[in-house]
Amino acid sequence: MILNIPLAWLQLSRQTSRFLVALAGIAFIAVLMFMQIGFQDALYVSATKLHNNLQGDLFLISAQYKSLTSNQSFSRWRLYQALGFEGVESVSPLYMQFAKLKNRINGLKFPMYVIGIDPVKSVFTMSDVQEKLKLLQIPNMVLFDRASRPEFGAIAKEFEQGKSVKVEIFGYLAFVGYKVQVGGLFSLGPSFGVDGNLIVSTSTFLAIFPDRPVQNIDIGIIKLKPDANPQKVLANLSAKLPKDVKVVTRQEFIKMEKDYWTLRTPIGFMFYLMVFMAFFVGVVVIYQILYSNISSHLAEYATLKAMGFKDKYLLIVVFQQALILGTLGYIPGFAISICLYDIAKNMTQLPVAMNIQKAILVLISAILMCLVSGFLSTNKLRNLDPADIF
Incomplete structure (x- = not known):
């Protein structure tokens, strides 16, 4: 040999x-x-970076859910119903929708993913969001994703230089833009379906999308008590909540997103x-x-x-x-x-x-x-x- x-x-x-x-x-x-x-x-x-950065144990989504980039809203009262179950410590709603952000240099508009959160309690594990959470309590203040694609302009660079940066956002059916101020930066990054991200407060989100019903949320984040059994709480929620929503673990949530991109696109x-x-x-x-x-x-x-x-x-x-x-x-x-x-x-x-x-x-x-x-x-x-x- x-x-x-x-x-x-x-x-x-x-x-x-x-x-x-x-x-x-x-x-x-x-x-x-x-x-x-x-x-x-x-x-x-x-595609699953947002899933991994959400601060929760279980997640409530619509029964029609396909992926993050497809709007499948459900009533937030379902989330508040979940709060009454044994083992659930707190719940947080998450609003998500595409808008168009206007490039201040060339005037062109590009799709931007807008994420609306409660500015009092952070739902993200990202430290650069948690540190700037209080800024979102100021009306029309937003956090801009510094890792967004360059077509949005030099927003992050100008902000880091100490300049006051205001941008104009258009809802998909809006002819008039809504002006917001960049109050801070964070890093999430684009995906195959998203070119850039903005994090805003719930009130700013609803001002950007005035036709969006306040009772319709996209994701419900459920945090369990330290001594709770996740599988037992999951089974209890799944059995007793109405069938227009479903409860999933983080692993199931991530798998659903991967399956969507693998099998449905x-x-x-x-x-x-x-x-x-x-x-x-x-x-x-x-x-x-x-x-x-x-x-x-x-x-x-x-x-x-x-x-x-x-x-x-x-x-x-x-x-x-x-x-x-x-x-x-x-x-x-x-x-x-x-x-x-x-x-x-x-x-x-x-x-x-x-x-x-x-x-x-x-x-x-x-x-x-x-x-x-x-x-x-x-x-x-x-x-x-x-x-x-x-």
């Missing part, structure tokens, strides 16, 4: 240019897989399709490389077979070549992907980042591609008859 490794390596490296082209092809496939998996992971992380399907296509193309590319290498060394393989070497020996050589190609091609693909991740993160403001899970997943995929290609390319060796060559 030890002697097989030099033979596999020598056959690959004999023609340096062909070997380098083969590694470049495999590196390209690795980059494709990294980018697809990276953007898919960014989709899920960005084209983008989720496209990510899975592109990963599969990259894997398929990788198998074809590596197969062509190995098959070409076998064909160019067919006489040597036939000689070895005539000398008494078994098919198993020859097949191991080919599989080792496949593993060498996959491993060496993965390394530059990994390095290039790290650079591309940084570029994509800066350009899109999405959480595109490398981690150990992605690195291992693509490495395993690259090795699996090579093994599949190696198996397919050895058919010619298995049927090789030295008498036909000589």
Whole structure:
């Protein structure tokens, strides 16, 4: 087995240019897989960032709920009903709706996600929101997401320079904008469905959206008493509250959002399709490389077979070549992907980042591609008859 490794390596490296082209092809496939998996992971992380930053144990949502970016309101009286159940310590309503924020430089309007909260009690775990919560008690004062996409203008930069920043927000059916003052910044970031975020008080939210009924909320946040059993309270609420709402845990809430983007939107399907296509193309590319290498060394393989070497020996050589190609091609693909991740993160403001899970997943995929290609390319060796060559 030890002697097989030099033979596999020598056959690959004999023609340096062909070997380098083969590694470049495999590196390209690795980059494709990294980018697809990276953007898919960014989709899920960005779409559920708000869920992970809400301060609650259980969440009350409409029975028609699909995702955060789809308005499915319900009566806030359902939330107050939940407050009367054993084990519930407090409840908080959350209002959410898209508006359009006017860029003060070019006058263009871009979609902005507006989140209305009670300014007395924070519903976020983000420290930069908790520290500035009292500012929202001032009428028409808002917190602006510094990680929003750049089309909204240099709002965060101007605020950090100490300038007074006022912006104009338009409800989707409004022809006249509502002017608010930026009182502070926070960091949440955009997603595939949201370009930027504003946090406002409930009263400011209702002033921005005057047609929005005050009794209609989008999410109810339920905080339990320290000694309460979450599953018992969940079962009790689910059984006794009207069926126009449902109660979920944070994990269920996050799963619903992921399932929406995976199963109900084209983008989720496209990510899975592109990963599969990259894997398929990788198998074809590596197969062509190995098959070409076998064909160019067919006489040597036939000689070895005539000398008494078994098919198993020859097949191991080919599989080792496949593993060498996959491993060496993965390394530059990994390095290039790290650079591309940084570029994509800066350009899109999405959480595109490398981690150990992605690195291992693509490495395993690259090795699996090579093994599949190696198996397919050895058919010619298995049927090789030295008498036909000589």
